[in-house]
Amino acid sequence: MDGNLIIKNASELVTCSGFAAKRGRAMSELGIIADGAVVIEQGQISRIGPTTEVMTELNASGKDLSPFETIDAFGKAVLPGFIDSHTHLVFGGYRAEEYAWRLKGDSYMDILHRGGGILSTVTATRRASREELTEAGLKRLASMLAFGVTTVEGKSGYGLDRETEIKQLEVMAELNRLHPMDVVPTFMGAHAVLPEYKGREEAYIDFMLKEVVPEVASRRLAEFCDVFCEQNVFSIAQSRRLLTRAAESGLKSKLHADEIVHLGGAELAAEIGAVSADHLLHASDGGLRAMAEAGVVATLLPVTAFSLREPYARGRFMIDAGGAVALATDFNPGSCFSESIPLVAALAALYMNLSSEEVVTALTLNAAAALGRAQAIGSLDPGKQGDVVILENPSYRFIPYHLGVSTVEKVIKRGTLAFDKCRQGERPC
Ligand code: NIG
């Protein structure tokens, strides 16, 4: 029966046990159980432990085991489902042409400032119907699921007007209904400045606060408010005003911070107690320390740095400073057209100097914390949602080691098999 599952004989049950972000050294603690088992009942984890103990207990409990499916994970590592806590997954059109310009030396920001980049996706997204956006969204979710992602965050921000911002958020609600994966929506109306608002960014923030945020909040179309806090986009003062006012309406704060230049986004995130600050390529030591102290999750997006040929964010420094780091893809049609979790893991390990253990924590429990959901997902703890990945390899160490290639064999969402490489005819299992 759906939602009832026993996974046993896992070479490693990587529990990532915890109910809040792990900071600093604690990021290396994965709570591994050798030869482990996990029991999921009605979509929720009910037991974890060594296989012999779990099975003995189950049998002694007198519980009717007939509704349970069983998966033998002998020789395979079992982990919590990955959480992609930063994406821009609902958009119209693509920007392959712009990528070609960037290969010839054009900069990402120059393209944006001459009306391309995010603004060209805005035009395409305004034109796209709900059905087109939903259909494209479902395909993207299917690809993410195959990488082991069981919860994904998605941002609006390709509308920059009331109607299209709401349309994007409604499409995310629809995707959440149609697809087994959980989609966590973020309102990002402050993603770029339209030409008609150039030099009048304050008026644009006023418009968003008066005309869009109240509807987004009252209809619960988003859980977070995000802003592109960047030179020549939205300033620190403008970002502070938007996020503080949106928080009064119930939207929790996130920031695209210090991505292209050092503006002080990390400091602002600490000051206002944002749930996460993301990118942080150019964040200052002081800003990162302030974030660590304030418990703001640092969400790092290594594939964006790779794609923009920018220096990587200083993940090692952040963890050594006692911070909580999460990793995500930043999947979007411009700065990072990739939903590849294996690429995120490999780049974080090789160029941000994270250990394999830290990579796993950053993709699970800390990513859950970046979405304010560490109580419900991100680890294999009794009471949490039954979201699980089974690798084709015996250890979590294969995740950053198999460069750019997915090690995920099966994905379970709320106790039900949602993806199985073995059934795709891709490989014998
Ligand atoms: O996270 N920097 C702003 N937003 C996205 C890119 C969006 C786009 O290029 O379409 C980012 O990099």
Ligand code: FE
């Ligand atoms: Fe982004």
